[in-house]
Amino acid sequence: MKIYISGRISGQPNLNRGAFADAAAAIIQLGHVPVNPHDICRDINDDNERELWRKCMRKCIAELSQCDVMVTLDGWEKSEGATLEVRIAHIIGMKVIPLSALPLINNQPFEPVFGC
Numbered sequence: 001m002k003i004y005i006s007g008r009i010s011g012q013p014n015l016n017r018g019a020f021a022d023a024a025a026a027i028i029q030l031g032h033v034p035v036n037p038h039d040i041c042r043d044i045n046d047d048n049e050r051e052l053w054r055k056c057m058r059k060c061i062a063e064l065s066q067c068d069v070m071v072t073l074d075g076w077e078k079s080e081g082a083t084l085e086v087r088i089a090h091i092i093g094m095k096v097i098p099l100s101a102l103p104l105i106n107n108q109p110f111e112p113v114f115g116c
Contacts, residue, residue: 001032001033001067001069001105002032002033002035002066002067002068003027003032003033003034003035003067003068003069003070003102003105004035004063004064004067004070004071004085004089005020005027005034005036005037005070005071005073006037006064006070006071006072006073006076006082006085006086007019007020007072007073007075007076007082008073008075008076008078008079008082009037009038009079010053010079010080010081015038016073019073020036020037020038020073021038023071023102024036026099026102026103027071030102030105032105035063035064035066037056037060040056040059040060040063041055041059041060044056053081056081057081057084060081060085061084061085061088064085064088064089065088065092067094068094069094069095069096069097069105070085070086070094070095070096070097071096071097071098071101072086072096072098072099073099
């Protein structure tokens, strides 16, 4: 499965790269493919911080739509981008789980979650 990682980036120390990397490693360990926004946006540059955010969100949403499941990092609710990603995931019927539930993913049947 392709698993999208959603969480706070803006305003976090080192853009929360460590938490995203740890989540990606856990996903790989379970035999799945992580989709990390830091990898998606690696080559995007813009001096305007808001425009940089918009460019990254456009690319991330496109990648998100190709995933099977989303995991959320702690504090995702405090992020404008992550709340948008979670809302989109729900609208398109994607399963959204907290990172803490990730170890259970191989033991649960995949059932899309509808509604927000």
